[in-house]
Amino acid sequence: MKNFEIIHEDNKARIGILKTQYGQIETPIFLAVATRGVGKHYTSMDLIAIDHNSIISNALILNFRPGSQLIEEMGGLHKFMNFNGCIFTDCGGFQASRHFFQGKDNTGLNFLNPYNNQKFKITPKSIMNIQLEIGSDVAMMLDDMAPYGASYDQAKEAMELTHKWGKLSLDFHNKLKIEKNSNQMLFGIVQGNFYEDLRKESAKYISSLNFDGIAIGGVAIGEPKEEMYMAVNSAIVHLPREKPKYIMGLGTPLDILNMIEKGVDVFDSVYPTKVARHNTLFTKDGLIYLNRGKHKNDNNPIEKDCDCIACLNYSRAYINHLSKIEETSALRLKSLHNIRFIKRMIEDAKIAIKEKRFKEFKEEFTKRFEKK
RNA sequence: GUCGAUAUAGUGUAACCUGGUUAGCACAGGAGAUUGUGGCUCUCCUAGUCCGGGUUCAAAUCCCGGUAUCGGCC
Numbered sequence: 001m002k003n004f005e006i007i008h009e010d011n012k013a014r015i016g017i018l019k020t021q022y023g024q025i026e027t028p029i030f031l032a033v034a035t036r037g038v039g040k041h042y043t044s045m046d047l048i049a050i051d052h053n054s055i056i057s058n059a060l061i062l063n064f065r066p067g068s069q070l071i072e073e074m075g076g077l078h079k080f081m082n083f084n085g086c087i088f089t090d091c092g093g094f095q096a097s098r099h100f101f102q103g104k105d106n107t108g109l110n111f112l113n114p115y116n117n118q119k120f121k122i123t124p125k126s127i128m129n130i131q132l133e134i135g136s137d138v139a140m141m142l143d144d145m146a147p148y149g150a151s152y153d154q155a156k157e158a159m160e161l162t163h164k165w166g167k168l169s170l171d172f173h174n175k176l177k178i179e180k181n182s183n184q185m186l187f188g189i190v191q192g193n194f195y196e197d198l199r200k201e202s203a204k205y206i207s208s209l210n211f212d213g214i215a216i217g218g219v220a221i222g223e224p225k226e227e228m229y230m231a232v233n234s235a236i237v238h239l240p241r242e243k244p245k246y247i248m249g250l251g252t253p254l255d256i257l258n259m260i261e262k263g264v265d266v267f268d269s270v271y272p273t274k275v276a277r278h279n280t281l282f283t284k285d286g287l288i289y290l291n292r293g294k295h296k297n298d299n300n301p302i303e304k305d306c307d308c309i310a311c312l313n314y315s316r317a318y319i320n321h322l323s324k325i326e327e328t329s330a331l332r333l334k335s336l337h338n339i340r341f342i343k344r345m346i347e348d349a350k351i352a353i354k355e356k357r358f359k360e361f362k363e364e365f366t367k368r369f370e371k372k
Numbered sequence: 373g374u375c376g377a378u379a380u381a382g383u384g385u386a387a388c389c390u391g392g393u394u395a396g397c398a399c400a401g402g403a404g405a406u407u408g409u410g411g412c413u414c415u416c417c418u419a420g421u422c423c424g425g426g427u428u429c430a431a432a433u434c435c436c437g438g439u440a441u442c443g444g445c446c
Contacts, residue, residue, distance in 0.1 A: 035409055056408070064410095094408045114410060140408080189408090220407040228407090248408035255407070271407040278406065278413065293401055323412080324400095331412060 003185060003212055004244045008350075010358040012263035015350050018086070018213075018244055020137035021183035022078065025086045027244060028260050028349065030342045031056040031268035035090075036065075037081045040273060041331040042339075044083035050308050050340040053085035056268045059131045059139070060092025060122060064113045068133035076135030088268070089136035091127045093143040093189070094248070097221065104144065106161065124168035132173075132180050140215065141169035143189040148222040155193030159202050162191040170209055185212035187246060190235045193218060194227045199234035213244035213266070220249040220269070229258075236262050253282060253345055253369060257362045260349055272338035277331050279323060282341040286369050290334065295320045308340035309333065 008015040016027040032039055032047060035058040039047070047055065057077060062068060074080040077087055092109065095101060102110040108123035122130075124142045131139035142165045146158035166188050173186045188211035192198030206214055216235050219228045232247065239245055246266035247259050256267050272282065279291040283303045288295070290302070301311035302319070310319060310333035322330035345365070352361030 031408090033409060040409070041412090058408085061410080088408095090408050092408095098410080100410080143408095145408085215408080217408065222407095246408090251407045267407095269407045270409045274409065274413090275406055280404095280406075287404095289404085292403095326412060328412075334412095 004242070006242070008354050010353045010356045011261075013260050013349075013353050013358040014263060014265070015353050016244060016265055018138075018265070020086055020185060022084070022086055022137045025054060026350070027265035028256075028346050029054045029086070029266055030256065030339075030346060031086075031088055031266065032339050033268060033270050033273065034081070034083075035061055037062055037071075037077060040277070040335065041328060042273075042335050044081050044085075046309070046332065046336055047083070047085070047339070050336050050343070052339055052343055054088075055083065055085065056088040056090055057134070057136065058092065058095070059089040059127055059134055059136075060095055060111065062089075062134060063130050064120070065115050068130040072133040072135065078135065086138070087136045088138040088187075088266075089131045089134055089140065090248075091131070091140040091142045092122055093140075093145050093217070096145060097147060104161075106164075108142070109144070124165040125172040128169055128172045128176055128186075132176050132182055132184060135182075136184065138185045138187055138213070139173065141166050141173075141186060141188050141211070143191055143217055145191060145218045145221070146193045148194070150193050152195055152198075155191075155195055155198055158193070159191045159198050162189060163202070163205050166206060166209055166211075170211065187211055187213040187215050187244075189215045189217040189248070190239075191218045192231070192235065194223060194231050196230065196234040199231050200238055203235040203238035207238060207240055207243075211243070213246055214239050215246040215248050215266075217248045219247065220251060220255075232259070232262070236264070253342065254366055256342065256346070257349060257365060260346075260353075261358065261362060272342055273335040276334035276338040279334065281334060282338050284365070284368055286371065290316060290320055291323050302337050303341070306337065306340065306344070308337045310337045 003019045005017045006014050007017060018025045018027055032052055032055045034055040037057055071077055071080050096109055100112045100114045102112050108121050111120045113120045127142045144158040144161040146155045188206040188209055190202045190206050192202040216232055219231050244265045245263060247264050249269055250256060250259060250267050251269045251271055279289055281288050281290050281302050295316040298316040300316055302316055303311055319330055319333055352358045
């Protein structure tokens with residue numbers, strides 16, 4: 001049985017159905033970030049309230065606390081956090097750019113558990129086991145991500161280690177899935193930093209393995225936009241049409257639309273929630289800075305036609321007030337608005353794809369979003 | 373009426389006693405950043421010495437007068 005089916009296409013843009021162990025989910029999707037089994041300032045109930053059914057959590061960080069075994073004992077992450085939606089788990093490769101990273105060798109990545117300062121090593125095998133214990137619907141292979149500015153040799157080395165770990169991750173995952181009687185999917189990750197030939201090589205190699213889906217990793221790590229698009233373009237043309245494609249870490253509303261146009265199906269990013277906490281809110285007419293004085297007496301919602309919990313119930317003036325007095329409820333409302341904005345934007349994009357006018361939709365959306 | 377204290381961006385204050393960088397800081401105001409999340413974070417900009425005179429090479433700072441505010445006493 002195929003676990004991904006493309007049901008509509010408009011040039012490269014498409015609508016698909018991802019068939020996971022939790023259930024079926026229509027792509028393109030945006031995964032709200034719930035690294036530690038909860039969003040920052042929002043819970044699974046909040047996501048349900050804005051009709052958001054897909055998240056990404058982090059296997060490494062969940063394993064630090066409360067531990068993947070405990071989550072398994074509690075019936076898996078869906079039950080533990082009471083989220084009846086699609087859950088991806090990231091492997092922890094990205095956390096190699098964090099300060100608790102302690103270096104790598106050919107067999108895995110070393111970390112310091114920030115909660116108890118114990119050394120903790122993850123390997124392709126151990127992180128597969130952790131993700132199966134957590135019980136996510138989609139697991140990610142262990143990858144090695146070179147930082148922005150890495151030399152060619154450094155990028156090549158990271159890519160080659162990623163390829164090696166990809167094969168190992170896949171083999172272990174297949175074995176463990178049978179042992180645990182799981183239908184968890186596993187996605188591969190393309191690396192190659194910002195070198196066109198490495199991106200191509202990595203895309204071809206990862207595509208040759210039998211992953212359920214393919215992610216492009218190692219972008220949006222501080223590089224200029226042009227380099228990001230170059231890296232993605234170099235890889236994506238070598239990925240098979242029929243597999244779900246995931247760009248890790250994107251993004252902004254316009255980045256998401258641009259990537260949908262290239263055939264990307266899955267997104268995740270802290271961008272919408274991080275900027276929301278810092279008072280940058282998405283509207284169809286562009287970004288607004290909600291903490292500015294002009295909104296102090298604005299009785300309108302953040303966005304007129306938005307159906308999120310913030311816009312249905314509160315004015316810009318009120319949320320500006322909550323922000324000014326540093327009430328944490330403001331962080332929740334603002335985060336939920338931006339998540340909902342992305343979801344609604346993607347829903348509109350899907351309608352456009354069905355009607356074969358995605359390009360026009362994107363251009364109109366971009367024009368309005370960028371106008372000042 | 374009288375004696376005293378105080379007067380610095382929109383607001384609150386620092387520098388005054390002991391004259392000497394570009395008058396500092398916070399909030400407010402404006403423009404931005406933020407992309408597989410240990411942090412309601414970070415960057416830049418706007419804006420000020422009550423008024424008048426004096427001393428001095430040099431005054432927010434010392435002196436005199438005015439005005440305003442606050443307080444004490446009649």
